[in-house]
Amino acid sequence: MKHAQTMNTPPIAERRQHSISHHGHTIDDPYAWLCDPGYPKVTDKDVLAYLEAENAWFEQEMAPHKPVVDALFEEMKGRIKEDDKSVPQKDGDWIYWRAFEKGAQYRKWYRKPVAGGDGVLILDEPALAEGHDYFRLGAVSVSPCGRYLAYATDTDGSERFEARIKDLETGEMLPDVIPGTLSALVWTSDSKAILYSLANENWRTDNARVHMLGTPVEQDREIFHEDDEGFRVSIGLSSSEKWIVIGTGDHVTSEAWLVPADDPLAPLRQVSARLPGREYDVDEHEGTLYIRTNDTHPNFRLVKAALDTPDQWEEVIGADPHFYLTDFNLFKGFYVTEGRLDGLDQIEIRDYATHTPKRLEFPEASYSASLDDNPEYDVTKIRIGYESMVTPDTIYDYDLDTGEWELLKVQEIPSGYDASRYATQRIMVPARDGTDIPVSIVYPKGFPMDGSGKLHLYGYGAYGIAIEPGFSTSRLSLLDRGFAYAIAHIRGGDDLGQQWYLDGKREKRTNTFTDFVDVAKGLIERGFTGTGQISISGGSAGGELMGAVINSDPALWGAVVAHVPFVDVLNTMLDASLPLTPGEWPEWGNPIEDAKAFDLIASYCPYQNVKPQDYPPLMVTAGLNDPRVTYWEPAKWVAKLRAVRTNDAALLLKTNMGAGHGGKSGRFESLREIAEEFAFILWQLGNAEAKAA
Numbered sequence: 153m154k155h156a157q158t159m160n161t162p163p164i165a166e167r168r169q170h171s172i173s174h175h176g177h178t179i180d181d182p183y184a185w186l187c188d189p190g191y192p193k194v195t196d197k198d199v200l201a202y203l204e205a206e207n208a209w210f211e212q213e214m215a216p217h218k219p220v221v222d223a224l225f226e227e228m229k230g231r232i233k234e235d236d237k238s239v240p241q242k243d244g245d246w247i248y249w250r251a252f253e254k255g256a257q258y259r260k261w262y263r264k265p266v267a268g269g270d271g272v273l274i275l276d277e278p279a280l281a282e283g284h285d286y287f288r289l290g291a292v293s294v295s296p297c298g299r300y301l302a303y304a305t306d307t308d309g310s311e312r313f314e315a316r317i318k319d320l321e322t323g324e325m326l327p328d329v330i331p332g333t334l335s336a337l338v339w340t341s342d343s344k345a346i347l348y349s350l351a352n353e354n355w356r357t358d359n360a361r362v363h364m365l366g367t368p369v370e371q372d373r374e375i376f377h378e379d380d381e382g383f384r385v386s387i388g389l390s391s392s393e394k395w396i397v398i399g400t401g402d403h404v405t406s407e408a409w410l411v412p413a414d415d416p417l418a419p420l421r422q423v424s425a426r427l428p429g430r431e432y433d434v435d436e437h438e439g440t441l442y443i444r445t446n447d448t449h450p451n452f453r454l455v456k457a458a459l460d461t462p463d464q465w466e467e468v469i470g471a472d473p474h475f476y477l478t479d480f481n482l483f484k485g486f487y488v489t490e491g492r493l494d495g496l497d498q499i500e501i502r503d504y505a506t507h508t509p510k511r512l513e514f515p516e517a518s519y520s521a522s523l524d525d526n527p528e529y530d531v532t533k534i535r536i537g538y539e540s541m542v543t544p545d546t547i548y549d550y551d552l553d554t555g556e557w558e559l560l561k562v563q564e565i566p567s568g569y570d571a572s573r574y575a576t577q578r579i580m581v582p583a584r585d586g587t588d589i590p591v592s593i594v595y596p597k598g599f600p601m602d603g604s605g606k607l608h609l610y611g612y613g614a615y616g617i618a619i620e621p622g623f624s625t626s627r628l629s630l631l632d633r634g635f636a637y638a639i640a641h642i643r644g645g646d647d648l649g650q651q652w653y654l655d656g657k658r659e660k661r662t663n664t665f666t667d668f669v670d671v672a673k674g675l676i677e678r679g680f681t682g683t684g685q686i687s688i689s690g691g692s693a694g695g696e697l698m699g700a701v702i703n704s705d706p707a708l709w710g711a712v713v714a715h716v717p718f719v720d721v722l723n724t725m726l727d728a729s730l731p732l733t734p735g736e737w738p739e740w741g742n743p744i745e746d747a748k749a750f751d752l753i754a755s756y757c758p759y760q761n762v763k764p765q766d767y768p769p770l771m772v773t774a775g776l777n778d779p780r781v782t783y784w785e786p787a788k789w790v791a792k793l794r795a796v797r798t799n800d801a802a803l804l805l806k807t808n809m810g811a812g813h814g815g816k817s818g819r820f821e822s823l824r825e826i827a828e829e830f831a832f833i834l835w836q837l838g839n840a841e842a843k844a845a
Contacts, residue, residue, distance in 0.1 A: 340416050
């Protein structure tokens, strides 16, 4: 690798001969050396030198804009209540809550007896994070007896968590330490054991294990093992807490097993054997299993079965092409279904006798609503979260007996917020094939509709993940500088149902990219913005989206931010040794075995399709320890763009050398990264020094 020591020019990655051949095609990959052969450890001096040079270039180019970054950061920080706390919630004999202290990056966890008494600190995240550049709390679980707290932490972003157990009566840590976990931590009924999954050497959870308190981890029993390398194992607890649910599956097929919570070493009960293309999840109520499944329709239906005959299903709620059943929650006296009707969130309460729905009403035309924290089984109130692009996060308790809503908390914005200054719309923009694509958009009132305005467009479009039209305090920094902000609900997500997801994956993957481009063009036609005045962003698979649309329509975009972008799709899907690859084949196709899948992925893979043309200004992020999108994907992409493009627009790569997929940890450090992103956008769109209105 060579680069200018004076940094008068950006780093130039060395080209080294490397090629691969599949299905009669040979692909040259001169930047393949950026993948350290020792990964997940990265020690290659040339690799590290290149990444550090790119980081130095990033710092140098952003240095003149540090005042804007600082101003944005202070704005965003000013909208966060520093000494904030969650709404307390009863769970058994205790009331639990979490709280930030002023200036703290991480939360503290508390509880107090329902019978009365003072609050007690049970988990101190700031103390656990001390001395670490990165910290993330994973699973947290209090034992049924209330005495023990099991929790897991990650201190480098690799998502290999270490589980520990604390005695809440004495405050002492038990000697039990379980490294390498990647799952929930589920207690048995007697509080004497926990179930968990280990990540294997390829970062796959292929097991469920039982750890008895006070015994060596080496003696832990494996009670379930998954042989299919594409499947992942998960562990959960039924709503009644009588059964532990062990699930396994990939992106299209799933299977579940049950084991009594009071006897974890008992033989497992299979709910229903896996069938290719069928997904289901299961819960239990008073001896009856309730199962959500897509066996008859992509939008899922709800069925039930007796415990003794778990694979003999009786329909409870039929599938509906307009209503997408996304979840269900069982309580002792009723159950709740969640879903989306033509893309809008719905919550329905039903009784077990008649299953008659009572749909809750929400006040806005576009919003996000869902069940919040509801840990108890026998209740007459449910906790619900609600927000929209102009309404801050709001927490309610809904009383099933009276139908009354009790407002518990509205997200506080210390620096002030006036919703009347903003307007939001949900519009439909036709894609090139005639499909209407929903777009959620928010803008300051008085926003010009003559094409002169600036607009930020966000998209993801993968894995059946919907992007909710929720609230963001950081987004206000763009709105207050005159921007509109839009979310494109493109195919590949499940915003309009499971078919919406299917219409953006595998053979139909390119719909995701063309939908995004067509939304941008539709917003231009409606006067929201103009060509070259649009900034766009996306992360992970949304970063793949960014790479595809700058290859296809580079002139549309005035600034592009790609976070941990999945841009080397073809090479990653051709490498079965990578942690995620076998499990990803149902999502993208298997180019190793399928020549058509190879050709299709090669046709849209952002890295493969970089070509000699002018590219828009681009800011790219990566995480050295990222197990999901490995650091070399964005590094190779940036290196190739530098070598091939025909212009010299800003091209910046920032690799977090001590973090993973989610970037830096801590609520303020993550805000600073958003401030850098927005400063880059403002710089490229010509109003970097603009002050908030």
